[in-house]
Amino acid sequence: MHKEFLMGNAAIARGALAAGLNLICGYPGTPSTEVLETAAKYKPETLYVEWSVNEKAALEVGAGAAYCGSRTMVTMKQVGLNVASDPLMSLAYIGVKGGMVIMVADDPGPISSQTEQDTRHFASFSKLPCFDPSTVQEAYDMIQDAFAYSETYHTPVLFRPTTRVCHAYSSVMIKDPEEFYHNTPEGFIKDSSRWVIFPKLSYQAHMQIEKRNAELSAVFSDYAGNQILPAAKTDCRKGIASHGISFTYVKEALKDRENPAVLKISTPFPFPEQKALAFLQNLDEVLCIEELDPVIERELTYLCGKHHLPVRILGKLSGHIRTAGENTCDSVSQDIASFMGWENPEEHKLPEPPALPVRPPVLCAGCPHRASFYAVKTAMKGKKSVFCGDIGCYTLGNAMPLDMVDTCLCMGAGVNITQGIGHTEPDTACFAFVGDSTFFASAITGAVNAVYNQADMTLVVLDNSTTAMTGHQPHPGTGRTMMGEIVQKISIEDVLKGVGVKTVETVNPFSLQEAVGTVKKISAEKGVKAIIFKSPCAMLIKPQQILEVDQQKCIGCRKCITSLGCPAIVTADGKVKTDDSLCTGCGLCAQVCPVGAIGRAET
Amino acid sequence: MNQNLLLCGVGGQGIVLVSKLVASCAMQKGYDVMSAETIGMAQKGGSVFSFLRFGEEIASPMFGRGQADLMIAFEPAEAVRMLPYLKKDGCIIVNTKPVMPVTAVLKASAYQGTEMLAYLKQNVSRLILVNGEKACHEIGSPRVLNMIMLGTAVRHGLLPFSVSEAETAMRQNVRPQFAELNQKALAYAESEK
Ligand code: SF4
Ligand code: SF4
Numbered sequence: 001m002h003k004e005f006l007m008g009n010a011a012i013a014r015g016a017l018a019a020g021l022n023l024i025c026g027y028p029g030t031p032s033t034e035v036l037e038t039a040a041k042y043k044p045e046t047l048y049v050e051w052s053v054n055e056k057a058a059l060e061v062g063a064g065a066a067y068c069g070s071r072t073m074v075t076m077k078q079v080g081l082n083v084a085s086d087p088l089m090s091l092a093y094i095g096v097k098g099g100m101v102i103m104v105a106d107d108p109g110p111i112s113s114q115t116e117q118d119t120r121h122f123a124s125f126s127k128l129p130c131f132d133p134s135t136v137q138e139a140y141d142m143i144q145d146a147f148a149y150s151e152t153y154h155t156p157v158l159f160r161p162t163t164r165v166c167h168a169y170s171s172v173m174i175k176d177p178e179e180f181y182h183n184t185p186e187g188f189i190k191d192s193s194r195w196v197i198f199p200k201l202s203y204q205a206h207m208q209i210e211k212r213n214a215e216l217s218a219v220f221s222d223y224a225g226n227q228i229l230p231a232a233k234t235d236c237r238k239g240i241a242s243h244g245i246s247f248t249y250v251k252e253a254l255k256d257r258e259n260p261a262v263l264k265i266s267t268p269f270p271f272p273e274q275k276a277l278a279f280l281q282n283l284d285e286v287l288c289i290e291e292l293d294p295v296i297e298r299e300l301t302y303l304c305g306k307h308h309l310p311v312r313i314l315g316k317l318s319g320h321i322r323t324a325g326e327n328t329c330d331s332v333s334q335d336i337a338s339f340m341g342w343e344n345p346e347e348h349k350l351p352e353p354p355a356l357p358v359r360p361p362v363l364c365a366g367c368p369h370r371a372s373f374y375a376v377k378t379a380m381k382g383k384k385s386v387f388c389g390d391i392g393c394y395t396l397g398n399a400m401p402l403d404m405v406d407t408c409l410c411m412g413a414g415v416n417i418t419q420g421i422g423h424t425e426p427d428t429a430c431f432a433f434v435g436d437s438t439f440f441a442s443a444i445t446g447a448v449n450a451v452y453n454q455a456d457m458t459l460v461v462l463d464n465s466t467t468a469m470t471g472h473q474p475h476p477g478t479g480r481t482m483m484g485e486i487v488q489k490i491s492i493e494d495v496l497k498g499v500g501v502k503t504v505e506t507v508n509p510f511s512l513q514e515a516v517g518t519v520k521k522i523s524a525e526k527g528v529k530a531i532i533f534k535s536p537c538a539m540l541i542k543p544q545q546i547l548e549v550d551q552q553k554c555i556g557c558r559k560c561i562t563s564l565g566c567p568a569i570v571t572a573d574g575k576v577k578t579d580d581s582l583c584t585g586c587g588l589c590a591q592v593c594p595v596g597a598i599g600r601a602e603t
Numbered sequence: 604m605n606q607n608l609l610l611c612g613v614g615g616q617g618i619v620l621v622s623k624l625v626a627s628c629a630m631q632k633g634y635d636v637m638s639a640e641t642i643g644m645a646q647k648g649g650s651v652f653s654f655l656r657f658g659e660e661i662a663s664p665m666f667g668r669g670q671a672d673l674m675i676a677f678e679p680a681e682a683v684r685m686l687p688y689l690k691k692d693g694c695i696i697v698n699t700k701p702v703m704p705v706t707a708v709l710k711a712s713a714y715q716g717t718e719m720l721a722y723l724k725q726n727v728s729r730l731i732l733v734n735g736e737k738a739c740h741e742i743g744s745p746r747v748l749n750m751i752m753l754g755t756a757v758r759h760g761l762l763p764f765s766v767s768e769a770e771t772a773m774r775q776n777v778r779p780q781f782a783e784l785n786q787k788a789l790a791y792a793e794s795e796k
Pocket of ligand 1: 555556558560595
């Protein structure tokens with residue numbers, strides 16, 4: 001064993017490697033992405049790693065490997081599990097041979113997600129065991145347990161950390177390579193009574209699953225991750241139940257306190273009933289401190305009913321804990337103080353500060369999406385149009401002054417939503433914007449749908465040759481794999497032409513005039529047509545010579561500012577200037593300035 | 604005794620690296636370390652922070668208001684935003700150069716940074732101001748603010764390690780071609796105001 005300073009996601013990957021991981025696949029999504037990246041970085045010879053095209057593909061690839069006896073991990077964020085839910089529900093019935101852990105990161109807040117859904121519900125819905133770690137160290141240890149349980153019970157298991165565990169860093173004790181478990185897959189053994197799902201098999205499997213879960217509830221009652229921290233003073237009749245990162249906030253809040261007793265739940269499903277019953281003995285009231293949904297609160301309420309226990313269970317359902325958003329050290333210590341009747345810790349009161357500037361996230365300086373949005377906006381000025389966005393950095397195109405995202409729902413939705421709008425409002429010019437990674441993940445079927453159903457729309461693919469939002473992962477269009485191979489790039493243009501899109505034009509958005517011209521021409525055509533704006537992500541290329549505003553020429557019209565919103569254009573002492581620490585020299589502002597006041601800085 | 608450090612600023616200022624270096628130095632000293640920081644969309648020009656704690660018995664990577672022993676703020680308004688986290692007698696190092704958000708530039712708003720500094724002067728007893736813009740200019744790169752801030756904290760004895768220990772950690776974490784520049788920034792000694 002030795003100590004290292006690791007991010008939660010890195011610890012999960014390193015733990016999986018220590019557990020003899022043979023295959024890992026997934027789709028990037030904050031806060032889950034670094035798990036697969038770390039596994040790739042520390043990749044042993046025998047490990048296969050891939051970014052799959054989407055979560056459904058990943059889960060199916062993982063299932064195939066697990067059928068062969070591989071230890072397999074599939075990674076995604078919580079909304080990714082929605083995409084993978086079809087294979088998930090069936091795989092729960094079929095089961096696996098090799099240990100299979102589906103790592104799904106939840107995002108209370110939400111900090112970088114569309115929803116605050118709780119994967120613990122997916123666990124009970126799909127009837128799969130679920131692990132919920134509290135700390136980076138626990139994540140490292142628990143992922144190894146998860147593989148062991150999965151293999152023992154021949155079932156995939158869910159492992160669901162939340163953002164504050166995934167992205168926390170901590171010094172952790174980890175195994176040396178000699179201590180690693182090694183798994184040699186047996187290979188696929190044909191057996192259609194095992195691997196082919198049929199109603200009869202499902203009926204039997206369903207009975208088995210319910211039996212197994214009842215057994216697991218008992219087994220988990222003895223699992224080390226489920227703990228009762230007793231109160232020092234045994235006469236205290238109040239208790240706290242918690243989980244995940246909130247449990248660490250509870251510990252912080254109870255530092256130097258003698259009570260109350262605390263129940264920590266690390267396996268929300270199957271719920272460790274015996275453990276919980278032991279905790280509920282001799283208590284009058286329990287406060288459940290949870291993030292996302294009141295899963296523990298419902299379980300405890302149910303247990304009290306089932307066993308006629310006179311314990312009041314409080315939490316989100318009872319109105320004692322806020323129903324949405326993440327917990328913090330402060331919120332938890334206040335919740336506990338009011339529950340216990342303690343005085344709230346005295347706060348150091350500060351006078352009202354001056355108005356603080358708001359800082360919504362914005363497209364980076366030099367981002368090609370800014371140029372693309374601006375080109376479409378300029379071309380469509382004065383025409384009735386709708387701009388359906390999608391998931392990625394380019395969602396930020398909604399911000400002022402671009403204001404070019406009218407809808408955003410989920411991965412790949414924009415291309416279909418725009419069709420629905422078009423069928424209802426035929427006089428509207430319908431656009432859908434989609435990034436290159438999202439295109440491959442889930443917009444191709446939308447394009448096929450549009451062609452088949454005779455939609456009238458323009459698909460705008462913002463191709464920056466990477467998956468930028470989640471930190472630059474390769475995808476089918478980049479020609480690189482996570483195994484380090486250079487492979488044939490899948491051409492977005494060829495795919496679109498292949499599914500019947502007649503007009504597909506590729507243009508560099510930084511050639512502003514040409515880009516505007518292309519949009520005008522193409523959007524006027526009938527049917528489904530596509531524009532590919534191709535220019536690499538600003539984070540991936542070396543900045544060029546920066547641009548400067550010639551103060552003699554500048555007339556102070558602020559057109560550069562009000563049309564583009566580039567963070568590198570600032571005002572100081574009433575003058576418009578570029579910020580040399582941010583400007584990438586993309587040249588867009590120079591094409592917008594009416595008097596040619598912006599040009600390359602002298603070297 | 605645990606020490607709580609809060610770094611804050613605007614996405615892109617290099618806060619994460621400072622947090623890494625402090626963590627690595629603290630580990631060298633045998634402390635347990637935990638940290639938590641902004642990752643994701645907010646990194647694109649939004650307000651970002653990094654909580655970092657080291658000591659013996661740490662339960663959570665985050666801490667509550669009024670608990671930071673030291674704050675290193677890379678931007679005046681961000682210092683004010685996060686000020687409630689500072690201990691009553693805590694110390695704060697602030698870069699005086701404001702970063703104008705696009706929203707403020709668009710509205711031609713009045714945000715100048717000076718009003719924030721005035722507020723800090725009134726409400727913090729241990730305030731160290733760093734003229735980051737001037738320092739970057741003298742060192743010759745706009746991208747070394749993070750090392751200037753870290754160097755300042757270390758030189759004031761606010762972190763339990765030396766400039767040379769910070770330098771060793773830095774050399775292990777940045778690409779060799781940038782090491783010299785970063786070293787200059789770490790060692791940059793600004794005359795105090
Ligand atoms: S668009 Fe040109 S003239 Fe107008 S403020 Fe910007 S630099 Fe000055
Ligand atoms: S060239 Fe102009 S638009 Fe491009 S990054 Fe620099 S200031 Fe922004």
